Amino acid sequence: xxxxxxxxxxxxxxxxxxxxxxxxxxxxxxxxxxxxxxxxxxxxxxxxxxxxxxxxxxxxxxxxxxxxxxxxxxxxxxxxxxxxxxxxxxxxxxxxxxxxxxxxxxxxxxxxxxxxxxxxxxxxxxxxxxxxxxxxxxxxxxxxxxxxxxxxxxxxxxxxxxxxxxxxxxxxxxxxxxxxxxxxxxxxxxxxxxxxxxxxxxxxxxxxxxxxxxxxxxxxxxxxxxxxxxxxxxxxxxxxxxxxxxxxxxxxxxxxxxxxxxxxxxxxxxx
Numbered sequence: 001x002x003x004x005x006x007x008x009x010x011x012x013x014x015x016x017x018x019x020x021x022x023x024x025x026x027x028x029x030x031x032x033x034x035x036x037x038x039x040x041x042x043x044x045x046x047x048x049x050x051x052x053x054x055x056x057x058x059x060x061x062x063x064x065x066x067x068x069x070x071x072x073x074x075x076x077x078x079x080x081x082x083x084x085x086x087x088x089x090x091x092x093x094x095x096x097x098x099x100x101x102x103x104x105x106x107x108x109x110x111x112x113x114x115x116x117x118x119x120x121x122x123x124x125x126x127x128x129x130x131x132x133x134x135x136x137x138x139x140x141x142x143x144x145x146x147x148x149x150x151x152x153x154x155x156x157x158x159x160x161x162x163x164x165x166x167x168x169x170x171x172x173x174x175x176x177x178x179x180x181x182x183x184x185x186x187x188x189x190x191x192x193x194x195x196x197x198x199x200x201x202x203x204x205x206x207x208x209x210x211x212x213x214x215x216x217x218x219x220x221x222x223x224x225x226x227x228x229x230x231x232x233x234x235x236x237x238x239x240x241x242x243x244x245x246x247x248x249x250x251x252x253x254x255x256x257x258x259x260x261x262x263x264x265x266x267x268x269x270x271x
Contacts, residue, residue, distance in 0.1 A: 002036050009037045010057070011251050014050055015065035017191060018043050019216045022063055024268040025244045026251075029260065035252055051075040055097055061251035062092040063244075066186070069131025076101040086138045088131035091247050102250070105132055108242035109139035112211075112234055118180060122208055123147040125174060127198055128184030129157040132213055136184050141165040149174055173199070176206035181222075183212045188220030198222040205229050215240040218269070241265035 013022045018041040026039035044050040047068050054062050064072050069088045076092060076099040083089045083103040090105045124145055126136055129152035140148055148167040152158025155171065162169035183198035199222060204210065210226030211234040218237035226233050245261045
């Protein structure tokens with residue numbers, strides 16, 4: 001990475017519970033490719049002021065994570081279709097003071113559904129109703145899945161999300177069955193929820209695929225239980241690597257190879 005200099009561009013992330021994954025992913029590639037940029041993770045109690053800082057300081061790119069994916073919508077100048085369609089933002093690019101928002105989460109989830117050849121005939125249980133859940137549910141609808149149940153304690157948010165795509169909403173966990181289980185909550189994330197199992201042992205045992213969007217750790221209790229039961233898994237490590245790669249391309253204009261994405265992802269998780 002170049003020595004810090006006045007021409008170096010800054011990219012940041014804004015998250016309620018930041019990790020080093022995005023920081024290490026982006027900076028690894030800046031260094032490898034000789035890009036005069038640096039990436040830093042932040043948390044904030046004032047998202048409006050933080051976004052004003054992005055604009056005022058010429059910060060080139062901003063990754064947005066829970067719980068800010070919906071709150072930033074009125075703070076930007078333009079919302080691309082990927083974010084407008086699901087009313088959730090995870091990427092902001094600063095084009096000479098004009099903030100353009102998009103959603104690479106949706107792109108990553110859609111790519112993983114295709115890459116893992118998930119069967120549209122299978123039922124899907126999605127736990128969660130926040131910004132990332134919007135990307136997940138929209139991606140399953142886009143992939144042709146008709147039988148999706150949104151599990152969310154927030155009746156208003158869960159009901160609205162399910163209704164938007166013609167799906168069901170429930171508060172309590174449905175009966176176990178041969179379904180694709182998708183966790184889009186902080187359950188299993190490092191911190192207060194790290195020991196929580198996103199789905200019951202009975203659900204995991206009956207499932208066909210376990211899909212967790214929690215990025216750190218990638219081996220959540222849910223993923224560990226699924227592997228122990230011999231179930232195919234899709235981890236948050238896969239999600240975060242793909243969405244970060246698409247952010248990198250937006251920030252720098254440089255398209256990444258599959259090998260570069262793999263190596264950056266591995267480095268981002270190394271100690």
